[in-house]
Amino acid sequence: MQDQEILFYGKLHWIIFLWPIVVFILGILLLQQPILINVGYLFTSFGIIWFIVTYVTYYFSSIVVKKSQIILATGILVRQYADIPINKIESVDIRQPIIGSIFNYGSIVIRGTGGTVYGINNLHHPLTCRRIIEQVIHNTAN
Structure with a gap:
């Protein structure tokens, strides 16, 4: 069962919640303006749904x-x-924007044999x- 030992477990970064929260806060701020109250409800609702x-x-x-x-x-x-067997992996690529370097997040692309791409x-x-x-x-190669 040594092969079943988890060496890395990764989840998504918290940055994915940034834009839904910004839209929600913008909606709350728009609710304070009587002339824009309907737009405020729209933004607030959209922010909540997007967050969920x-x-x-x-x-x-x-x-x-x-x-x-x-x-x-x-x-x-x-x-x-x-479910990708280790011996079927050709390359592992990272795509990381500047802000991703700062906050330690990015995209990972795994290319398998036969041209299959996972990310x-x-x-x-x-x-x-x-x-x-x-x-x-x-x-594994050694």
Whole structure:
């Protein structure tokens, strides 16, 4: 059962909640203006719904790295679940904006043999995840 040991468990970064909260706060501020009260209700409602959808996405999205496989789960309405054997991985790429470097989040793209591409956006600690995956690939090759 050594192959089942979890080496890395990753979730999405809290930054995904930023825009829903900003829209909600903007809606609250618009509610203070009598002439814009309907727009305020619209923004507040949209912010709440967006936050709930984002939370459900956060809750159900993850990446698990084990010695023999990577398990990737994303999405809510269209659930994507991938079980990738370590020996079927060709490359692991990171896409990280400047603000992602500051707050330690980014996207990870895993390319499998045969050109299959798996990815997860806004992952917390993407560089750590890539480093661990590359170590596991290296250890498996030896």
